[in-house]
Amino acid sequence: xxxxxxxxxxxxxxxxxxxxxxxxxxxxxxxxxxxxxxxxxxxxxxxxxxxxxxxxxxxxxxxxxxxxxxxxxxxxxxxxxxxxxxxxxxxxxxxxxxxxxxxxxxxxxxxxxxxxxxxxxxxxxxxxxxxxxxxxxxxxxxxxxxxxxxxxxxxxxxxxxxxxxxxxxxxxxxxxxxxxxxxxxxxxxxxxxxxxxxxxxxxxxxxxxxxxxxxxxxxxxxxxxxxxxxxxxxxxxxxxxxxxxxxxxxxxxxxxxxxxxxxxxxxxxxxxxxxxxxxxxxxxxxxxxxxxxxxxxxxxxxxxxxxx
Amino acid sequence: xxxxxxxxxxxxxxxxxxxxxxxxxxxxxxxxxxxxxxxxxxxxxxxxxxxxxxxxxxxxxxxxxxxxxxxxxxxxxxxxxxxxxxxxxxxxxxxxxxxxxxxxxxxxxxxxxxxxxxxxxxxxxxxxxxxxxxxxxxxxxxxxxxxxxxxxxxxxxxxxxxxxxxxxxxxxxxxxxxxxxxxxxxxxxxxxxxxxxxxxxxxxxxxxxxxxxxxxxxxxxxxxxxxxxxxxxxxxxxxxxxxxxxxxxxxxxxxxxxxxxxxxxxxxxxxxxxxxxxxxxxxxxxxxxxxxxxxxxxxxxxxx
Numbered sequence: 001x002x003x004x005x006x007x008x009x010x011x012x013x014x015x016x017x018x019x020x021x022x023x024x025x026x027x028x029x030x031x032x033x034x035x036x037x038x039x040x041x042x043x044x045x046x047x048x049x050x051x052x053x054x055x056x057x058x059x060x061x062x063x064x065x066x067x068x069x070x071x072x073x074x075x076x077x078x079x080x081x082x083x084x085x086x087x088x089x090x091x092x093x094x095x096x097x098x099x100x101x102x103x104x105x106x107x108x109x110x111x112x113x114x115x116x117x118x119x120x121x122x123x124x125x126x127x128x129x130x131x132x133x134x135x136x137x138x139x140x141x142x143x144x145x146x147x148x149x150x151x152x153x154x155x156x157x158x159x160x161x162x163x164x165x166x167x168x169x170x171x172x173x174x175x176x177x178x179x180x181x182x183x184x185x186x187x188x189x190x191x192x193x194x195x196x197x198x199x200x201x202x203x204x205x206x207x208x209x210x211x212x213x214x215x216x217x218x219x220x221x222x223x224x225x226x227x228x229x230x231x232x233x234x235x236x237x238x239x240x241x242x243x244x245x246x247x248x249x250x251x252x253x254x255x256x257x258x259x260x261x262x263x264x265x266x267x268x269x270x271x272x273x274x275x276x277x278x279x280x281x282x283x284x285x286x287x288x289x290x291x292x293x294x295x296x297x298x299x300x301x302x303x304x305x306x307x308x
Numbered sequence: 309x310x311x312x313x314x315x316x317x318x319x320x321x322x323x324x325x326x327x328x329x330x331x332x333x334x335x336x337x338x339x340x341x342x343x344x345x346x347x348x349x350x351x352x353x354x355x356x357x358x359x360x361x362x363x364x365x366x367x368x369x370x371x372x373x374x375x376x377x378x379x380x381x382x383x384x385x386x387x388x389x390x391x392x393x394x395x396x397x398x399x400x401x402x403x404x405x406x407x408x409x410x411x412x413x414x415x416x417x418x419x420x421x422x423x424x425x426x427x428x429x430x431x432x433x434x435x436x437x438x439x440x441x442x443x444x445x446x447x448x449x450x451x452x453x454x455x456x457x458x459x460x461x462x463x464x465x466x467x468x469x470x471x472x473x474x475x476x477x478x479x480x481x482x483x484x485x486x487x488x489x490x491x492x493x494x495x496x497x498x499x500x501x502x503x504x505x506x507x508x509x510x511x512x513x514x515x516x517x518x519x520x521x522x523x524x525x526x527x528x529x530x531x532x533x534x535x536x537x538x539x540x541x542x543x544x545x546x547x548x549x550x551x552x553x554x555x556x557x558x559x560x561x562x563x564x565x566x567x568x569x570x571x572x573x574x575x576x577x578x579x580x581x582x583x584x585x586x587x588x589x590x591x592x593x594x595x596x597x598x599x600x601x602x603x604x605x606x607x608x609x610x611x612x
Binding site: 151 | 323327330331334335337338444445447448449450452453456457459460464544550554555558559569570573574576581584585588589592
C-alpha cells in the first residue's frame with residue numbers, strides 16, 4: 001500500500017512538471033481561475049462600490065436605457081459601467097458575472113453528474129466483460145446515434161419554466177444525463193486494460209468483493225484520463241447550456257447565464273452591440289482557456305492518449 | 309456485409325420507436341396541454357378539440373395510434389398550424405435545413421481535412437500554429453456569438469451580405485459559415501492528430517524505405533489511416549450539426565426544421581414534435597449506418 005502511494009505521487013508530480021512547461025495551458029489555468037474568482041467575489045464588490053446588482057433597475061426613468069461602456073448618462077467618461085448597461089438600465093458587468101456563476105456552475109455540476117454515471121457504467125461494463133459488456137456498450141452506441149438534444153429540448157420545454165431554481169436543477173440532470181457516453185467508453189477501455197493485471201488478481205485472490213475491486217482498485221487507476229476528459233467536458237456542457245439558454249429553454253429570468261445574456265443582446269445588436277459582445281466574449285475566453293487547459297492536462301497526464 | 313446492413317436496418321426501426329416513445333412519454337407526463345393558453349377556452353370547445361384529435365381516448369389507444377402513425381410515416385395534422393398536416397410542414401421545412409446542413413457539412417469536411425492534413429505534414433510550422441489557433445477559436449466560439457458578430461460586420465456595417473431570412477444564394481453564406489465553424493475546427497484537429505499518429509507508424513516507414521515519393525506515401529497510405537478518426541466523427545457530427553442548426557435557424561430566422569421544432573415545443577404541438585423527432589432520428593441513424601459501411605471500406609482491419 002505504501003509503495004503504491006509513492007508511485008502515485010510521482011506520477012502526479014511528473015504530470016504537474018509537464019503541465020507547467022506548457023505555457024498555453026498555464027495561461028488557460030490562470031484565466032480560468034481569474035474568471036472563477038471574479039464571478040465569485042465580483043458581484044458583492046460591485047454592489048459595495050456602486051450599488052448595482054444583476055437585477056437592479058434604476059428608479060430614474062431617464063436611466064432606463066442602454067448606455068455604451070464607460071459612458072455616464074451625459075456622455076462623458078465614467079467607470080460606473082465598464083461594460084455598459086442593457087435596455088433596462090442594468091449593469092452588464094454585474095450580469096455577466098452572475099452569468100459566469102451560473103454557466104460555470106452548470107458546467108461543473110453537470111460534468112460531475114456525467115462523471116458519476118459514466119464511470120459507474122463504464123467500469124461495470126469493462127469489468128463484467130462478455131455478454132453484459134456487449135449489451136451495455138450497444139446501449140451506449142445506440143444513445144450516441146440519437147439526436148438527444150431534441151429530447152432535452154422537449155424535456156426542458158415541457159417541464160421547465162416553473163421556477164428559476166427548478167429549471168437549473170433540470171439543466172444539471174438533463175445535461176449530465178446526455179454527456180456521460182464518452183466518459184463511459186473511456187473508463188471501460190481503461191478498466192479492460194487494467195483488470196487482468198496482477199494487483200487485481202491479487203485482490204481477487206484475497207477475497208475482495210467485485211464491487212470493492214471496481215471501486216477501490218480499478219476506478220482510482222482510471223483517474224488520469226477521467227480528469228482529462230472531465231476538463232474537456234466542462235466547456236462542452238457550458239456550450240450546450242448556452243445553446244439551450246439562447247433558445248429560451250435554459251436559465252430563466254431574473255437569473256442569467258452567458259447564453260441567455262447573448263440571446264438578449266442579439267435582439268438589439270444593430271444599436272447596442274456591447275450587449276452581445278461582452279457576454280459572448282467572456283464566454284469565448286473562458287471556453288478557450290478551459291480547452292487549452294484540458295489539452296495541456298491530456299498531454300501532461302497521458303502522453304499516449306491523443307484524441308481530437 | 310449484406311447481413312450487417314440488413315441487421316442494422318432492422319435495428320433502426322425499434323430505435324426510432326424508442327426515441328419517439330420517450331418523447332411522447334415526456335410530453336404526456338408534463339403538466340398542461342396545448343389548449344391551456346393565455347385565454348381560457350370554454351369547456352365544450354375543449355371537449356370538441358379533444359374529440360377531434362382523439363385525445364378523449366384512453367392513453368394506450370392514443371399511444372398505439374401514435375406508433376402506427378410513425379410506422380406509416382403519416383403524423384396527422386398539426387395542432388397549431390391550422391389545416392396543415394405535419395407532413396406538409398416537414399416537406400416545406402426540410403429543404404431549408406437540408407441545404408444549410410449539407411453545405412455546412414461539406415464545407416467543414418473540406419476545409420477541416422485540408423488544413424488538418426497540411427498542419428500534420430508541416431508540423432510546428434507557421435501554417436500549423438495558425439490553423440490550430442483558428443481551430444481552437446472555432447471550438448471555443450459559440451455559434452450564437454459568431455453568427456451575430458458576422459452579421460454585425462458583414463451585413464450591418466459593410467452591407468456585403470443579407471443579415472437574415474431565406475432566399476437562396478447569398479442568403480446561404482452567413483448561416484453556412486456560422487454552422488460549420490465548430491465542425492471545421494473539430495475536424496481539422498482530428499485530421500491533424502490522426503495524420504501525425506499514422507506518419508509515425510511502421511508501415512509508413514516501410515513505404516518510405518520502398519522508395520515511394522512523399523506524395524504517393526501520403527495519398528496512397530497515410531490518408532487512409534490518418535482520416536479514420538474524421539470518418540468515425542462524421543457520423544455523430546451529423547447529430548450535433550442538427551443541434552447547431554436549431555440555433556442557426558433561430559439567429560437567421562430561417563423557416564427550417566429546427567425553428568419549427570422549437571415553436572412546436574413552445575406551442576405544445578404534439579404531432580409536429582413527434583414528426584420532427586422521428587424524421588431526424590431516422591436520418592441520423594441511416595447516416596450512422598452509412599458511415600459504418602464507409603469505415604469498412606477505408607479500414608481494411610474492420611470485418612463485419
